[in-house]
Amino acid sequence: MEIKDDKKEENFAVLLEDLASLETYARDLFTFLPLPVCLVSSIGIILEVNPAFEKISGYKIEEIIGQSVDSILDQAGLKELSEETFKKGFVEAKEIDILRQDKKKIPVRTSTILRKTEKGEIIGYFIAFFDLTDIKKKERELQDAQIALLNMLDDTAKGREMAEAAKNETLTIISNFADGLLVFNRESKLSLINPKAIECFKAEAKKIIGKSVSELGQIPVFRPLTNILGADLTKVFRKEITLRENLVLEVTILPLLEKKEKIGTLVIVHDITREKLIEKMKTEFVSLAAHQLRTPLSAIKWTLKMLLDGDLGEITKEQKGFIEKTYQSNERIISLINDLLDVTRIEEGRYIYNPQPFQIEKVVQSVIDFYQEEIKKKKLKFEFKKPKKKLPKVKIDAEKMKLVIQNLLDNAIRYTSLGGEVTVSLKDIKKGIEFQIHDTGVGIPKDQQERVFTKFFRAANAIRMDTEGSGLGLYIAKNIIEAHDGKIWFESQEEEGTTFYFTIPIKEEFTEFLKTF
């Protein structure tokens, strides 16, 4: 059947229409394909590229079509790629570099597929590229991060090694430390004890590590220590404990701070047994010597007294003068001996206190009365201030308290220049009585104030003013006050004066006891 001409023309128009649509479809598909694609002839000439290829290669279509594929692929990469394509018919996901027009290399993942005629003749091959720039960048960043992480881990390992070495060093020091060391953690549980402390307490480390202070207190040997540690492990400086007859320890408790935060407590136990023994021997010697000296000195005193009183006959004025001076010197030696004996008694713990309820102002007044003559002689402006209301009685050893006040008043008068001021005050401070003695004397130099209450200490300016004085008065005074559970302290400014204070507490049970009267 023959098709009419006009029908043929109509069919031809339809075919052209379809062809145009097909062309548009193929063009759109190729244009909008985001994957760079190119067609390479069998001899390696680029026959077709899409816009995505233009973008990745930097070449315009007219610049790259007709060019050898060598212009974008290096010889080795191309050879391998084409050989594999011709051999297998395709290449899948091969990573190579392409060279852009601006000579910049771009990493790509390449896939190829052969193009053949119906007869199987090879026309060339299609190459598709997948830009790996971002992936490679991310990979590099990841690798960098990995390297950085490994470096950090390495640093951490080194840091750990250093910390381990430092820890071992510290443990070695602790282990070989001459003093006993006990470390309590945040929870106040024993976390470390060194060999010296184990030796002192004769305890097995594994049995006591991890125990709290109260648990340690149940072990008899630890009880003297736990008594001063208390539940909250408060700071203590050089407190003595006797563990056994021949073992005296000096305990210091310090908080372990890290950036002001308490992370534990360090207890240092220092063996002072030997020092105590030497001190005891020294005290015994002083005591013995003082006792031995006092008897002949008393005999000298009474003989001199008899001479001065004329019991042994008339003496000339000149002779009297000499004997009086000798008598005064002898008195000073006796006073010094008495002080030394007091000190030895204090140190031996034999300084017997006999506390009785007493009106302290009476003790103060009696001492003041004794010094009236001296006050007048030095033309001092003296004042005794006491509250209008009668002060409560305090439990004191009146004799010893008298000695304290005597020492303080004697110093105030002695080191205050002619015409100066001395004021004695008594105050009711509710929980006790506060004694205060203020003078306008020479004062105590700042750099020597720390040593004021130590044995035999005399301030440099005091020695210059008065060569007499044993340097034991304030030491004895401090011991007496502390034996009464009181406190003694002072404030002083050189050339302006000094104020000494002490307090004597009124104990609860004593207050209750007084109420019964």
Place this chain on the structure above:
Amino acid sequence: MEQKPTKEQAQKLMKIKGEVRGVTFKTDIEYILREKGEGGLKEVEQALEKLGVNLKYKDIKTMDFYPVGLRVLSLLVIKDVFNFSNDKIKEMGLFATKVSLIIKLFTRYFLSLQRVFFKEAPRIWKKHWTVGTLLPVELNEKEQYAIIRLKNFNLHPIYCHYLGGYFCGVLQLIIKSTQITSEETKCSFLGDEYHEYLIKWK
């Protein structure tokens, strides 16, 4: 200085017998769009309209046939509107081979230089034109040259330049060389019987 195309010339050209495939207009469109943009294309259409020819380039169908005179006129107007040199026209011919759909369809036959030159080139011509005959004369791969002849193709001298570029472009797709040149050694407009091109490569 070449004369501007006139209405009379247009009418005369439109009377030339023979047809050409729409793809040749399409490659021109691509070139103008790349070089001058949408505005450039509009300028050419307006210039054609002034000559009494109403041509909408985007309506042209790649595979349809159009009068050869219209093709010549289109090229002359493009040259005139943009003041293109002959080299620029040659470049348009070269560019056409890179974007031509018919060339793309022919790449499946680009199996060897011999085959393309002697067998496919005349076919490609026939796919485009109903006028003129393309005759492959000589292909010397050793000496690196080829001679091609074009008979009965006397449309307008502007085509001598265009085809020079076109032949170079086709050879670029089958010869691996960055230096391919063409020279019109004989021209029917200069009294020769035919057009002849010597194409060389290195």
